[in-house]
Amino acid sequence: MELNVSETLRKQLTTKQKQVDLILAIDQIRDTLPEPHDMMVALSTTLAAQIQTDLCLICLRDRETGHFTATAMNLPESPENRLTRAKLRDIDRHTRQLQEICLWEGDTIPSCFRMAYPVNGLHAAVIPILLHGQNLGIILFVRSGNPFSQDDLTLITIAESQVDSAVMQCAEYHTLQQRNKELETIYRIDKLRDQHRPFDEMLSAVLTELRHVIQAEAGFIMLYNKLNNQLDLRTASDNYMFLIAPHYDRIEQIAKESLAQAEMVWYNDLGTDLESIICIPLILENEIIGVLGVVNRYGRYGFDAEDRRLLHAI
The missing domain is CATH 3.30.450.40 (GAF domain)
Structure with a gap:
């Protein structure tokens, strides 16, 4: 009995440590990478490693149109992984109404989620990035082999709760950069005119x-x-x-x-x-x-x- 209790406690501690490690890793990325694209790529890479998935894709919505306009993933660019506008539209269509984690497996996984991975033994999880009721985007996880466990889903939920503030930080940074771009462009055009x-x-x-x-x-x-x-x-x-x-x-x-x-x-x-x-x-x-x-x-x-x-x- 004592052995079983000790084993249970050890598993609980291990799970808690994973959760803490994930939060600390996300905090470090937010604090050290202010540029939005770099931050999102680092987040997708870290989430894929921490949750042990083959793919982590972050898609952010434009605040005006609601369309996906910014994406980041842990995979290198290749023809198989290229996110075409048509593919982004399909991802949007399958995820726009989500309010919580949704799971797919095998041939039930939408083709736009699968990239180049074979269907057999494939599992997908998508969670919407929500802040004050506003849908800021989604995080997609795909992996082959083991299905997502309850511990994995808890980690995914924690990740979303941290990423939403990172998204707002990116938006503020982007706004500042846009204002600077306006001034620089006006200056360059004035020089052309002169x-x-x-x-x-x-x-x-x-x-x-x-x-x-x-x-x-x-x-x-x-x-x-x-x-x-x-x-x-x-x-x-x-x-x-x-x-x-x-x-x-x-x-x-x-x-x-x-x-x-x-x-x-x-x-x-x-x-x-x-x-x-x-x-x-x-x-x-x-x-x-x-x-x-x-x-x-x-x-x-x-x-x-x-x-x-x-x-x-x-």
Whole structure:
């Protein structure tokens, strides 16, 4: 009997130590890695090691759109592990309504969770990252072999309770970085303007700078022609033939909408190739002279409030 009691106590102590170790490891990451992506990659790597899983994937939602816009996992990048927009949409579809841990095994595991792992003997667990009722994202764990035990589920719950504050810390850091980016971009564009280049050359340089900062796949500037009440394409990014020309009528329609409303117009989730667009009027001495547009946001469903704020600031 004493042996059984001692063994039980030893297991309880071991379990408690694992929980403490996990909390301390997460705290150390939060304290030493303020940059959001580095923090999330370190968290996913640590959680995979502590909970002994093959995969730990953290997906964070955009606070405005609710779509997954930031991801981190413990696996190196490869074609098999690549998180395409379609795969992120599938993960979102399977997890958006979750309020607690959900478990899958074998062929019941959604294909978007499995990456390149074989179905046999595979187990998956997903927990939503919740803070004050707001769904900030999810943490996905996948492993082959042993199913998730009650101790594993307790560790996963503890991990979520620590990660939610890390997510908010990342959001605050990101906001500060965005404000700095706005100031730096305004300064660089002012320098371009002060170089007194030929007009078309200056427009092209400004467009290149904005595409880089906004991380848009393509961009364009249309100038307003008063004589025929039309927008004339004045400059466009190098990939014009691939991303703008095939959808020119739709893009021009949105640009005219921005011109008519005299304000920024944006659309996300338009389709497969033309996915998202922002158009903003160009104003000189209180007169609209044209429209600037950016098309398709790299690595996201579409342009967010920060992208629009940046364009407004410029």
